[in-house]
Amino acid sequence: MEQGSVLSRKIISHKRNEQYSYQKGYERGRLVGYERGYEEGIARGLQYTLLPIALVITASKDLPTLKMMIYHPFDQLKKMGQYNFIVRTEDEVSREDLELASIVVFVRNVEPGAYRHLETAHELGKRTVYCIDDNFLEIPEGAQEYPYYKEPVHREVFVNFLRNAQHIHVNSEFFADYIRHHFNSRVTYFPATVDYEWLDQGVKPIRQDGQIVIGYEGTYKEDDFKPVVPAIKRLLEEYGSRIRVEFFGFIPSSLQGYPGVEHLPYEQDYRIFIHRLYGLAWDIGLAPLADTLFNQCKTNNKFREYGACMIPGIYSKVPTYSSWVNHGETGYLVPHSEEGWYEAMKIMVENPALRQKIKERAEAFARNHFSIDACVENWKSQILS
Secondary structure, X not given: OHHHHHHHHHHHHHHHHHHHHHHHHHHHHHHHHHHHXXXXXXXXXXXXXXXXXXXXXXXXXXXXXXXXXXXXXHHHHHHOOOOEEEEEEOOOOOHHHHHHOOEEEEEOOOOHHHHHHHHHHHHOOOEEEEEOOOOHHHOOOOOOOHHHHHOHHHHHHHHHXXXXXXXXXXXXXXXXXXXXXXXXXXXXXXXXXXXXXXXXXXXXXXXXOOOEEEEEEEOOOOOOOOOHHHHHHHHHHHHHHHEEEEEEEOOOHHHOOOOOEEEEOOOOOHHHHXXXXXXXXXXXXXXXXXXXXXXXXXXXXXXXXXXXXXXOEEEEOOHHHHOOOOEOOOEEEEOOOHHHHHHHHHXXXXXXXXXHHHHHHHHHHHHHHOOHHHHHHHHHHHHHO
């Protein structure tokens, strides 16, 4: 019994020593980890405070505009060790945020509270930039957002931003001229960007179904599609199952459930959206715009995205696209009429060599003009310097 007790005590003692050793190792490891984390935190904190800070005040963090105009270039500036940025919605902004900022960037704001942040920023001696990619003063009556932007208070705030922000940044040359003429001479125009590092992680599929797929991606465009819908119906009747039409996001009401037409729901997250667009492998992309003042002020989103995703596009002959698209080379420009759209789609369907040429040249153009590096250089030389 005594020997057994001694053995038991030895086992217990060994276990306690082992446990103590584990505990000491854990504490030592935790201390080392804490010290290393503390040092890294201090280093990052110093870098954060030493670099200039851009405070971005946005109407919503879900805006595709925010991703294309702000996140892409400022992520790159952060990686380059040149700028840090903080993104806040209008109701999240504190005075401390404004005090820390070197520059305050507003994105699509029309609320009175957002304009008060602009006034505070100016009182603190901060530089301000207003980034806008739609002319809310000319928004068409049928648009889903029309009631909101038509409200007098929102129109007044929009005009005040255009007049009083120290710098206006737009993606449309026509819109820049409009603002210079009516509100503010301090306007910078350059296009938004495509994150090719992210896009190139996708795989471009090769379809084997033998069909020619015509597609459209985007939000509400009922009025803009009025001459296009009958042209699509004519084409479907003529070619039958040889072609298929896909709508990614908006679909015209008269084409819902129409034979040969498919609908894919819109994806709000822009990174997921652009990956899915890349993977659709459309043979032809549609970009209709009626010739209105609102549309003339819009950015060339479709040309940029179709080019990046290797989709040969057909574009309405309006300043939004005609100032960018080289007809028959990087895209196909058409009169915005039923006959114009029908003839253009028919030519593209029947001419695979033309589609291939446009696809290759549009992608090369997009990579050259819409890269993050090009956008960063524009920010640095035209706004941040």
